[in-house]
Amino acid sequence: MYDFAYHKPSSVADAVAARSGAEDGTFVAGGMTLVPTLKQRLAQPSDLVDLGGIGELHGITVSGDTVTIGAMTTHGAVAKSAEVQSAIPALAALAGGIGDPQVRNRGTIGGSVANNDPAADYPAACMALGATIKTDKREVPADEFFTGLFETALDEGEMIVSVSFPKPEKAAYQKFINPASRYALVGVFVAKTGGGVKVAVTGAGQDGVFRVPEMESALSSNLSADAIADVAVDADTLNSDIHASAEYRSHLITVMAKRAVAALS
Amino acid sequence: MPTVSMTVNGKKVSGEVEGRILLVQFLRENLRLTGTHVGCDTSQCGACVVHVNGDSMKSCTLLAVQAEGAEVTTIEGLADGDTLHPMQEAFRDNHGLQCGFCTPGMVMSAVDLVKKNPKASEHEIREWLEGNICRCTGYHNIVKSIQQAQQTM
Numbered sequence: 001m002y003d004f005a006y007h008k009p010s011s012v013a014d015a016v017a018a019r020s021g022a023e024d025g026t027f028v029a030g031g032m033t034l035v036p037t038l039k040q041r042l043a044q045p046s047d048l049v050d051l052g053g054i055g056e057l058h059g060i061t062v063s064g065d066t067v068t069i070g071a072m073t074t075h076g077a078v079a080k081s082a083e084v085q086s087a088i089p090a091l092a093a094l095a096g097g098i099g100d101p102q103v104r105n106r107g108t109i110g111g112s113v114a115n116n117d118p119a120a121d122y123p124a125a126c127m128a129l130g131a132t133i134k135t136d137k138r139e140v141p142a143d144e145f146f147t148g149l150f151e152t153a154l155d156e157g158e159m160i161v162s163v164s165f166p167k168p169e170k171a172a173y174q175k176f177i178n179p180a181s182r183y184a185l186v187g188v189f190v191a192k193t194g195g196g197v198k199v200a201v202t203g204a205g206q207d208g209v210f211r212v213p214e215m216e217s218a219l220s221s222n223l224s225a226d227a228i229a230d231v232a233v234d235a236d237t238l239n240s241d242i243h244a245s246a247e248y249r250s251h252l253i254t255v256m257a258k259r260a261v262a263a264l265s
Numbered sequence: 266m267p268t269v270s271m272t273v274n275g276k277k278v279s280g281e282v283e284g285r286i287l288l289v290q291f292l293r294e295n296l297r298l299t300g301t302h303v304g305c306d307t308s309q310c311g312a313c314v315v316h317v318n319g320d321s322m323k324s325c326t327l328l329a330v331q332a333e334g335a336e337v338t339t340i341e342g343l344a345d346g347d348t349l350h351p352m353q354e355a356f357r358d359n360h361g362l363q364c365g366f367c368t369p370g371m372v373m374s375a376v377d378l379v380k381k382n383p384k385a386s387e388h389e390i391r392e393w394l395e396g397n398i399c400r401c402t403g404y405h406n407i408v409k410s411i412q413q414a415q416q417t418m
Contacts, residue, residue: 006267006284006330028331035326036307038285048284052331076320100396102311102374105320106327181309182395 001038005047012056012161015049016136019157022047027159029072029111032103057110057161062087065167071110071160076101078109088129089265090171090189094121097175099182110160113145116152116208118239119183123209125165125173127200128189132164148207168193172263174256175203178243185244186252190260196220199257204238204249215257225258271335273298274342282329289313291329292339300340300369304398311397314370314377315339321377323396340369343376351417352376352410361410363401371397375411379418387412 005022009015019025025047028034037043051057057072062083069078078084079096098104098112098121112122113133126133126142133140135158145153154160168191175187184203191198197219199212218227233253238246270279273296280295292298292315301324304312308326315324316338343350352372355361362368371394378385378393385393390411391404399407 001285003283003285006328008330008333031328031331032308032326035287035328039306048328050331100311101377101393102314102321102323102396103308106322 002041002044004038004045006050007047008050008053010053010055012054012136012159015051015054015159016157018047018049019159022049025049025157027051027114029114030074030107031111032099032107033111033115033117051110051159060084066164067091067167068162068164069109070162071113072108073110074105075099075107075109075112076104079104087167088165088171090168090173090191091125091129091165094125094173094189097121097173097177097182109163113163114152114154114160116146116148116150117183118149118205118208119178119181119185119187119203121173121175121184121187121202122163124184124187124189124200124202126163127209127211128191128198129165129168129171130191130193130195130198131166133160134162134164135160143211146209151208166193170264172260172265174260174263176252176256186249186256188253188256188260190219190257190264192219192223192264197223199260201233201253201257204233204253206237206239210237212253212257219261223261223264225261228254228257228261231257267330269329269333271332271337273337274339280329284328284330286329287325288315288317288327288329288332288337289324291332292324292337298339298341302366302369304366304370309396309398310367311370311374312367314373314397316373316377319380321374338373340373343372350376352379352414355410355413355417356407359406359410359413361403361406363399363403367397367399367401371399371407375407375414376418379411379415383415383418385411385415 007018023046026045075095084092171191175184187202199215235246235250240246302312304310313325
């Protein structure tokens with residue numbers, strides 16, 4: 001790992017200032033992706049701004065029908081949260097299925113969402129539940145936030161403060177894991193709200209997470225696994241790699257989506 | 266160079282480290298606490314698991330500076346003098362190790378499990394060990410060890 005200047009601010013304002021004052025700085029949340037990336041010398045930031053000392057970024061609040069999760073809240077904390085378990089059980093279950101217990105004790109929702117790994121779980125939940133990503137400057141709907149592989153709508157130096165999820169009527173997440181990494185080979189999040197049904201897929205798209213309008217409209221008129229049994233995502237739009245071909249991923253999307261619909265609660 | 270201070274196994278320690286120094290390097294090289302192992306160095310194998318503020322974490326994927334002010338417990342901090350911790354005793358009783366390389370991480374991970382979920386089922390124990398890899402395939406006896414420690418911890 002190349003060396004860097006290290007900063008540990010105690011407020012959002014100080015973090016943003018430290019980041020903007022750096023030549024080529026980066027924020028570090030839990031570091032579950034960034035630290036391995038630095039070790040492999042795939043990144044060489046001049047400055048690391050550690051968000052671990054900012055109290056206001058931690059915690060979960062439920063207000064009315066909205067669950068708001070601070071950016072530095074760990075996957076373990078979301079999984080164990082009685083509030084999340086009761087308001088959006090599918091979200092608590094998703095958090096409890098990320099990585100392994102030690103990764104969940106360190107990895108954060110803000111880090112995962114900002115990184116937008118094409119195989120990460122949270123982006124699918126954000127898209128299907130219609131989450132809002134709050135930054136130090138603005139609020140961005142999930143549909144406009146995830147813009148490509150490891151790409152988001154975040155500007156240079158902009159940081160996530162929290163993610164708000166409206167409570168759905170029903171939701172479920174099903175993932176087919178890569179047995180080595182536990183990342184999603186394909187993960188499908190299905191959510192039913194007053195506004196209809198949303199289906200978001202992670203792990204498979206060439207541009208990262210995406211929604212499946214054909215499944216959404218089929219499920220909006222008939223919320224059953226049978227309704228999407230014949231709906232397949234075109235393999236030409238999906239990833240092929242050593243773990244799975246695009247055709248296999250296409251097959252898995254329909255299977256995982258059907259399982260998610262059957263598991264809706 | 267930043268100075269880092271933390272409490273390791275109940276003792277206050279500090280040292281000057283570059284930002285890029287990992288917690289496991291600080292433990293092993295600065296403090297000479299070599300019980301914590303580095304296996305894969307890619308946060309998968311779990312040989313480096315220690316407790317940071319009461320939670321098990323992979324010390325190969327944490328910068329030492331990120332543990333500033335933390336309470337850290339390593340495998341060396343479990344035993345009480347010559348009396349092994351019940352989890353260590355259980356690993357010995359049940360032959361929960363073969364080569365022993367993964368054992369420090371297995372024990373630290375298992376202690377965290379039993380503290381948080383004392384009645385974990387065999388299935389829950391096996392799920393919890395997802396982040397700890399044993400190349401000698403000693404999982405059966407590791408699970409038995411943890412089940413014994415559930416009675417004695």
